[in-house]
Structures are given as structure tokens and as C-alpha cells.
Amino acid sequence: NPDARGFYNDINQTQIKILEEFKEKIKQSSLVSNIHRYNDRFFLRFLRARKFNIINAFTMISDYFQWRKDQQVDMVYSFEFPEIKELKKLYPHGYHNTDKQGRPVYIEAYGGIDVDKIFKATTEERWLRYYIREYEILVNYKFRACSKMKGTVVEQTFNITNLAGISLSMLTGNVKTMMQKLSNIGRNYYPE
Secondary structure (H helix, E strand, O other), X not given: OOOOOOEOOEOOHHHHHHHHHHHHHHHHHOOOOOHHHOOHHHHHHHHHHXXXXXXXXXXXXXXXXXXXXXXXXXXXXXXXXXXXXXXHXXXXXXXXXXXXXXXXEEEEEOOOOOHHHHHHHOOHHXXXXXXXXXXXXXXHHHHHHHHHHHOOOOOOOXXXXXXXXXXXXXXXXXXXXXXXXXXXXXXXXXXX
């Protein structure tokens, strides 16, 4: 199928060939010590994010593994974040149920967000750490649970962003900088 989207259950022969070449390149590079820990769906996320360009996908996944090491992502599950209640008051967000395709629904409201107040409740470093922990929970637990409930592989979310009460003047300074940092984590290290 030339129109295959490159998902595990929607992949064509060309994409399968690229996937195998990609995995071989990773093996030969010694990028990870145990490539068998990762499945094809994991590698396909990076390939789709870079339109099945092996060089670009390899750069992305190399950056991902280095970032995981630098940020000690494997230790993130022990991170405690008691200020979550205050953060959710100042920046309402979270998962709620699933859509018809079985994807977890993520809802966030930007209207009225006040990063200065958020930084009185927590630090930028802690907020980013919390965000990374939430991505890890999504990828390693929520997707599995949704897949089990749906009876098919679920590997994407459905996002709803409420922009009511937001103005362009709010998207400057600290708000813009923090939203870019949060967005970059998702885009660069948790494609799709």
C-alpha cells in the first residue's frame, strides 16, 4: 500500500525495509546496549516523525537517548510532585477518558495561565521533571492500558486545548518560553 501511514498495522514494504535498515544502523552504532528492549512501534515513532528519512530519524533517536541519559529519565518514576494541586489550579490539564479510537484524551486550558504564579508554587526544573514523568507514564502505561481496552495498538493521544480567555499578549515572555520548553520535550523526545 503506497499510502501506508507507517504505523505497525499500516506499513508498506518500503517502510518495513527502512525500519530494518534503521534498526541495523542503531545496532552498529552501539547507541543502546540492548536494542531488544525496544520494539518496532518504538522505532516507527521516530521514523514517522522524520518522514522515514533514516539519517534524520537516527539523529533524532541519538538525541533522544542522550537526553534520557542527561535527564536521568529512567529515575523519573520516583519523582514526587506535591505541588500538582496548585499547578492544576493555575494551569488546568490532564487526561480524561478515551476517544472512539481508544486514544487517551488530554485536555489543557491556557486561558488565564500565569507562569509567574506557577513559579511561586514550583520551579521550572520541577515542572519540566513532572512533565517528563507524565510522558513516561503515558508511553509506558496509559498506551498499554488503552491498547488492552481497545483490543488494538493505541500509540497516540487526542488533545483538546482550550484557548478561551487567552490573548496574543499572554504568549510572550515567561509563558512563551515555558510553553516552548514543554512543547520541545514532546516534539523532540516523544514523537506523536
